Amino acid sequence: MVSLIAKRAGLGLLTLWLVSVLVFAGTEILPGDVAGAILGQSATPESLAALRSELGLDVPALQRYFDWLGGILTGDMGRSMASGQPVSDLLWPRFRNTMALAAYAGVIAVPLAVGLGILAAAKRGTIFDRAANIAALAFVSLPEYFLGLLLVLWLSVKTGWLPSLADTYEGMGLTAWFTATTLPMLVLVMVTMAQILRMTRTTVLGVMDQPYIETAFLKGLKNGRVVMRHAAPNAAAPIVNVVSFNIAYLITGVVLVEAVFNYNGLGRFMVDAVSKRDLPMVQAAAMIFGAAYVILNMIADIAAIALNPRLRHPRGKEA
Amino acid sequence: MSDILRIRDLRVATAEGVELLHGVSLDLEKGEILGLIGESGAGKSTIGLASMGYGRGGCRITGGTIELAGKDLASASRPEREAVRGARIAYVAQSAAAAFNPAHRLERQIIEGPLRHGLMTAPEARAWMIELFTALGLPEPETFGRRYPHQVSGGQLQRAMVAMAMSCKPDILVLDEPTTALDVTTQIEVLLLLRETIRKYGTSALYITHDLAVIAQVADRLMVLRHGAEVETGTTEQILSAPREEYTQRLVSERQASLNAEAGAHHRTGEEILRVDHVSAAYGRTPVLHDVDLSVKRGETVAIVGESGSGKSTLARLVSGLLAPSAGQVRFDGEALPESYRKRSPDLLRRIQLIYQLPDVALNPRQTVGETIGRPLETFRGLKGRAQRNEVARLLEMIGLPVEMAARLPGALSGGQKQRVCIARALAAEPDLMICDEVTSALDPLVAEDILRLLRKLQDELGMTYLFITHDLSVVRRLADRTVVMQKGRIVEEADTATLFEAPRDPYTRRLLDSVPQLDRGWLDKVLAARAS
Numbered sequence: 001m002v003s004l005i006a007k008r009a010g011l012g013l014l015t016l017w018l019v020s021v022l023v024f025a026g027t028e029i030l031p032g033d034v035a036g037a038i039l040g041q042s043a044t045p046e047s048l049a050a051l052r053s054e055l056g057l058d059v060p061a062l063q064r065y066f067d068w069l070g071g072i073l074t075g076d077m078g079r080s081m082a083s084g085q086p087v088s089d090l091l092w093p094r095f096r097n098t099m100a101l102a103a104y105a106g107v108i109a110v111p112l113a114v115g116l117g118i119l120a121a122a123k124r125g126t127i128f129d130r131a132a133n134i135a136a137l138a139f140v141s142l143p144e145y146f147l148g149l150l151l152v153l154w155l156s157v158k159t160g161w162l163p164s165l166a167d168t169y170e171g172m173g174l175t176a177w178f179t180a181t182t183l184p185m186l187v188l189v190m191v192t193m194a195q196i197l198r199m200t201r202t203t204v205l206g207v208m209d210q211p212y213i214e215t216a217f218l219k220g221l222k223n224g225r226v227v228m229r230h231a232a233p234n235a236a237a238p239i240v241n242v243v244s245f246n247i248a249y250l251i252t253g254v255v256l257v258e259a260v261f262n263y264n265g266l267g268r269f270m271v272d273a274v275s276k277r278d279l280p281m282v283q284a285a286a287m288i289f290g291a292a293y294v295i296l297n298m299i300a301d302i303a304a305i306a307l308n309p310r311l312r313h314p315r316g317k318e319a
Numbered sequence: 320m321s322d323i324l325r326i327r328d329l330r331v332a333t334a335e336g337v338e339l340l341h342g343v344s345l346d347l348e349k350g351e352i353l354g355l356i357g358e359s360g361a362g363k364s365t366i367g368l369a370s371m372g373y374g375r376g377g378c379r380i381t382g383g384t385i386e387l388a389g390k391d392l393a394s395a396s397r398p399e400r401e402a403v404r405g406a407r408i409a410y411v412a413q414s415a416a417a418a419f420n421p422a423h424r425l426e427r428q429i430i431e432g433p434l435r436h437g438l439m440t441a442p443e444a445r446a447w448m449i450e451l452f453t454a455l456g457l458p459e460p461e462t463f464g465r466r467y468p469h470q471v472s473g474g475q476l477q478r479a480m481v482a483m484a485m486s487c488k489p490d491i492l493v494l495d496e497p498t499t500a501l502d503v504t505t506q507i508e509v510l511l512l513l514r515e516t517i518r519k520y521g522t523s524a525l526y527i528t529h530d531l532a533v534i535a536q537v538a539d540r541l542m543v544l545r546h547g548a549e550v551e552t553g554t555t556e557q558i559l560s561a562p563r564e565e566y567t568q569r570l571v572s573e574r575q576a577s578l579n580a581e582a583g584a585h586h587r588t589g590e591e592i593l594r595v596d597h598v599s600a601a602y603g604r605t606p607v608l609h610d611v612d613l614s615v616k617r618g619e620t621v622a623i624v625g626e627s628g629s630g631k632s633t634l635a636r637l638v639s640g641l642l643a644p645s646a647g648q649v650r651f652d653g654e655a656l657p658e659s660y661r662k663r664s665p666d667l668l669r670r671i672q673l674i675y676q677l678p679d680v681a682l683n684p685r686q687t688v689g690e691t692i693g694r695p696l697e698t699f700r701g702l703k704g705r706a707q708r709n710e711v712a713r714l715l716e717m718i719g720l721p722v723e724m725a726a727r728l729p730g731a732l733s734g735g736q737k738q739r740v741c742i743a744r745a746l747a748a749e750p751d752l753m754i755c756d757e758v759t760s761a762l763d764p765l766v767a768e769d770i771l772r773l774l775r776k777l778q779d780e781l782g783m784t785y786l787f788i789t790h791d792l793s794v795v796r797r798l799a800d801r802t803v804v805m806q807k808g809r810i811v812e813e814a815d816t817a818t819l820f821e822a823p824r825d826p827y828t829r830r831l832l833d834s835v836p837q838l839d840r841g842w843l844d845k846v847l848a849a850r851a852s
Contacts, residue, residue, distance in 0.1 A: 211417035218371060219432045219483075220404035229431075233422040309422055309467050 001311045005302050012298035019290035020072070024065050027283050055081075055279075072287060078280035087284045091269065095288065097168060098265035101181055102250035105188035110243055113193040117200025117239075122227040124205060133201075136194035148187045148260035155183060166261040184261040188254065192246040199242040203235040210234070237304035244300035252289040322346045323490050323523050324370060324408075325386040329393075331365050334377030339365050340547045342383065347491065352517065352524045354538030354555065356531060356570070358763035359734070362547040363527040367493040370525065371408050372400035388490065406436040409484035413496035415476040419468035419483075426464025429483045438487055451482040454519065455512050473627075474505035481513060485520065492517065492524040498533060502626035502790065503834040510536060510836075511843065529763060531574045532836035535559055536843040543567045555840060573768050574838050577793035584775075584800050584816070589617035591653075592784055593638065593752060598647030600633055607633045608808045610647070615752070615786055620778065622787040622799035622816070624831070630808040631788045635754050638786065639673050652751070669699040672745035676757035678737035682729040688715075688740050689725030695747040714743045717780075718773060735766035742773065746781075754786045759794060771798060792835050796820055804828045 035051040036043060052058055056067075071077060077087035120129045139147065156164035166180045207213065208231050216230040255267030266285060273281035305311055324347040331340040340362045347353050355363040368375055370385055372392035385392040388407055392400055409432075412418040420428055430444035439447065445464075452460035455478040468476060477497060484492055497513065498506040514537050517524055528534050534541060534555070541558040543550040543566070551564045562568045595613040599606065608630045615621045625631040636642040638649055640660030649656040651671065657663050675681040682691060692711045696702040702710055712722045718739045729737055738758060745753055755774070759767035771794065777783050787799060795802050795816065802819045804812045804827065812825040823829045836842060 211412065211414065212420040214375070215410070215412065215418040215483075216420070218368075218373060218404055218410040219435070220401045220406055221431070221435055222401060225435070230420050230422075234420070310469050313467050313470060 001305060001314070004305050004311065008298060008301050008305065012294055015294045015298075016291060019294060020069055020287060021065075023283055023286045023290065024068060027279055027286070028061065028064065068283070072284075077284040080278055080281050082276045082278045082281075087280050090281065091266075091284050091288070093170070094264060094266050094269040097263065098251060098254065098267070100177075101184060101188070101254070101263065101265060102247065104178075104181060105185045105192065105250055106247050108185070109189040109192045109246070110196065112189070113196035114200050114239060114243070116193075117197040118204055118227060118232055120197065120201045121204035121208065121231070122223060124208075129201075132197060136197045139190040140194040140198075143256070144187055144191055145256045145260050147190055148184070148257055151183050151186055152260070155186075164261070166263040168264060181263070184254075184257050184263055187257050187260075188250055192250060196239075196242055196246055200235070200239050203238045204231050207231040207234045233307075236307050240303045240307070241300045244296040244303075248293045248296040251292045321349050322386075323349050323388065324525075326366070326370060326383065327386075328383035329366065329369060329380070329385065330382035331362075331369050331374060331378055332381045334379070338381070338547065339378065340369070343544070343547075343549055344383075345542060345549075345552070347523050347525065349490070349523055350521045351540065352526055352538045354534040354541040355525060355527045355544060356529065356534055356541055357544035357550075358529060358765065360546065361544040363529075363544055364495055365547070366544075367410070367495055367525050367527050370491075371404050371410060371493060373404065402436070405432045405489070406438065406487045407489055408491040408493065409487065409489040411480050411484045411492060411494045411497045414500050415480035416468065416473060416500075418480060419476065421468055423467075424464065425466055425468065425471075425479050425483075429464060429479070429486050432483070432486045436487055444486065447488075448482060448486060451485050451516070452479075454516050455479075455482055456508070457482075474501055474509055477501060477509050478512060481516065485516065485522070488520070490523060492522055493527070494524055495527045496529070497526075499528065499530065503792070504626065504830055506533075507834045507836070507843075507846065511847065513537070514843070530836070531559070531570060532578070532838045532842075535838055535840050536836060543570070559838060559840070569765065571838070573764055577764070577768070577797065578835070578838055580793075580797045581817075584620060584798060586618050586620065586778065586800055588619040588800070591615070592617045592651065593786065594650040595634070595638070596648045596650060598634075598637060598644045598649060600630075600637055600642060600644045602633075606645075606808065608637070608644075611805075611808075611810055613803060613810070613813075615784060617751070617784055618778075618782045619800040620785040620787055620798055622789060622795040622802045623805060624789060624792060624795055624802060625805035626790055626831075628807065629805040631790075631805050632756060633808075634805075635673070635756050635786070635788050638752075639671060639754060665699065669695075669748045670751040671754065672748050672750040672752070673754045673756065674738075674741050674745050674758050676760050678734060678741050678761070679729075681741050682737055684729050686728075687725065688720075688727050688729070688732070691729075691740060692725075692743050692747050695744060699748045710747070714746055717746070717777070718743045733766075734762055735769060738762060738770055739773065742770075742777075746777070750783075752784045752786060754788065756788045757790070760789070760791065767794075774798070792832065804831065 035048050035055060035057060039047060039051060056064055068078070075088060077091065079085065080087055080090055083090070116132055120132045123129050152164045155162045162183050163180055164183070166184050168177060168180055204227065208227070213226060213230055216226045251266070254265060255271060257263070258265045258267045266288065270282065270285040273285060326343065326345045328342045328344055329340055330338060330342055332338045343362070343366060345353065355366060357363050364375070365378065369380055370387070372385065372395060374380065380393045383393060387403060390399070390403070392403065419425070426445065426448065429448050430441065433439040433444040433447070434441060448464060449460045452463050457463045457475055457478055471479065481497070494513070498509050501509060510533065526534060526538055538555050540552065541555050542552040543558065543564070545566055550566050551558070551562070558567060559571060562571050591614055593615040595611055598608060598611045600608040611630070611634060613621070623631045623634060633642065637644055640656070640658065640663055643658040651667070656667070660668060689708070689711050692714055693707050696707050696710050711725055715722055715724060720736060720739055724736070729740070732740065759770050762770060774785065775798065778785065787795070789795060799816045802814060802816045803810055804819070804825065806827050812819065812823065812828045819828065820832065823832055833846065
């Protein structure tokens with residue numbers, strides 16, 4: 001099992017490296033001159049040449065790639081072209097913001113969604129099951145920004161309970177932070193919960209058709225115990241998978257939610273960087289997004305390996 | 320009145336309202352073993368589960384009473400049924416491998432019942448479990464429960480399932496084909512221990528099986544079922560020696576015939592058509608065949624017998640080109656056979672056909688019988704349109720199905736009919752060699768007998784060559800000219816079938832032959848006595 005996990009971790013590192021190649025290639029090597037793209041049509045040949053050497057574009061691409069990769073590995077992501085500040089100084093506060101919101105939403109959404117999903121499976125066909133399904137379907141079908149605007153309308157504009165904008169700043173109090181971020185959190189919870197809930201329900205129901213579930217019922221066990229003790233452990237791997245996928249979404253896919261609530265996170269950072277053609281910033285943000293996906297997927301796969309009793313307890317000699 | 324279970328006019332229907340049981344009544348006394356026997360669809364399992372107040376896949380009890388310990392389960396509430404299940408009446412399934420939860424250790428699953436029903440404390444339940452493990456002959460009973468289901472063998476798991484059923488000291492066990500999935504040499508061990516355990520603790524049992532010879536060893540009385548209704552009930556001796564109903568007579572005589580048929584067939588044989596020349600094979604790094612040497616002549620039937628893990632199916636995969644040997648060579652009609660089916664010419668593919676164990680899975684459910692048989696006619700023989708339809712009709716007639724069947728989908732056929740269609744599909748290619756991989760194992764005894772008769776008829780008419788792969792010695796006895804016995808990837812004995820059955824040389828062959836249950840009530844006791852002496 002250890003070798004399997006090591007293999008999977010190695011594969012994750014390889015994928016990360018490939019991501020770095022793609023990010024670099026996508027932003028630097030693809031057709032078109034970066035300097036030209038930055039300066040636009042009014043650029044003079046002199047200013048183009050000056051910018052190229054400033055960006056280091058006269059150095060061969062391969063060498064630039066390794067310089068860049070080495071920089072990332074040592075925490076130096078270069079300087080922003082727009083402001084001249086180190087990218088990491090600009091990036092990390094945003095990254096912290098994004099992670100804080102993702103954690104806030106995740107801590108509520110994941111247990112709630114998995115719990116409700118199992119409950120829906122245990123009460124298959126009841127009013128509760130149907131209501132949970134319809135609600136989940138509705139949340140999944142509505143675009144996040146629309147959900148966000150609906151919440152702003154009800155919880156902020158009409159009732160005044162919560163602020164409509166998620167303004168956060170360094171050194172703000174914890175209570176103030178929670179108040180400010182509750183609305184975007186609610187939107188994220190709704191969107192991610194829907195998928196986790198439906199997936200959990202489907203997986204648990206799939207397990208409920210297995211013969212060992214019938215055995216459990218024939219032992220005279222109650223429905224709840226059968227679902228919790230006999231079905232849920234066997235449904236764990238796919239559930240971990242969908243959970244990790246949704247956490248990755250919480251980190252990387254929240255551009256629209258950040259935009260609606262004017263939240264200072266990574267998504268908006270990326271959009272700003274792209275619109276300003278600030279390449280080092282775009283590369284850094286893309287690397288972080290890519291790494292989040294790769295690492296979370298890797299954790300899910302490793303968890304699936306670790307959860308499999310056949311791999312955890314090999315047959316050994318007695319078989 | 321010492322009846323512990325009393326069922327009257329029991330009716331069970333599916334969720335769609337199709338009635339599966341049409342009013343069955345039975346009584347079970349304390350300490351008695353009642354055998355429920357019949358073919359698939361007879362309603363045996365349905366009775367077993369209904370007597371626990373349970374319906375599989377949405378089945379409901381629609382009428383009658385099930386009196387267990389003075390309480391009617393048919394009209395009981397859900398909590399009342401749950402209180403009885405596992406505690407007073409417990410279930411042993413056919414496949415313990417599927418019935419144990421792969422995520423938990425055996426011990427946790429076995430003591431769960433007594434703990435949940437509040438019958439014992441955890442140390443008491445564990446002590447009782449260890450006592451059961453000991454009684455059932457499981458290795459290291461103190462620590463056996465620490466293992467996960469996948470860490471023990473099939474025979475051990477089946478015994479652990481019995482321990483799980485006995486964990487609450489129930490009055491009644493429902494044993495649903497408890498030894499059917501096991502190899503014969505394992506079956507006899509489990510059967511012995513099962514019988515001893517039931518006797519030792521005075522448990523009553525409903526023993527469900529399709530195998531008369533097995534049930535003859537354990538049951539006090541037998542109830543013969545067909546199409547969800549009782550055919551007849553009597554003591555085991557009476558049913559076996561003097562069955563009243565025609566259906567029971569057929570069941571008994573078929574089983575008798577399969578055990579007592581004259582061993583061995585003798586076909587006129589021609590030149591060698593298949594030669595497996597010192598072949599070894601492996602799955603990954605695990606070797607499964609060791610230096611296997613085998614020859615098949617045109618027109619003869621060679622049977623390869625062995626238990627699970629003997630490598631017999633691997634041999635079939637080798638010949639059909641699904642697996643490459645790691646050493647040695649397979650020769651067909653004098654020429655080396657390309658290792659992979661991908662490299663074989665269409666004509667070579669045509670000449671070797673394979674018939675599988677499970678006809679349900681081997682047929683495309685969306686193709687009609689006519690299309691299924693027509694496909695090889697077109698690809699191998701270029702027959703289209705009317706010529707193809709005529710040939711399909713001829714083949715259907717040959718395998719004993721009405722021509723109208725050509726328009727049917729497999730879903731509308733019975734298991735035996737599906738296997739006939741598979742045979743017709745193989746015949747359509749006009750093969751020189753047919754590999755039959757456990758072709759009757761999934762079929763009911765009477766249906767299996769029909770299929771064997773058909774295969775024999777085809778051989779007589781067409782001079783077909785069969786390579787027969789099976790674990791069922793009675794099939795071998797009736798069909799094969801020569802028999803090859805395999806164990807752990809090696810050939811341990813090869814002989815003329817009659818010789819092999821009358822004078823087996825290898826100790827393993829002898830053990831295999833001795834393990835086949837006989838239709839004689841005292842057989843198991845004789846085996847026991849023979850061992851003691």
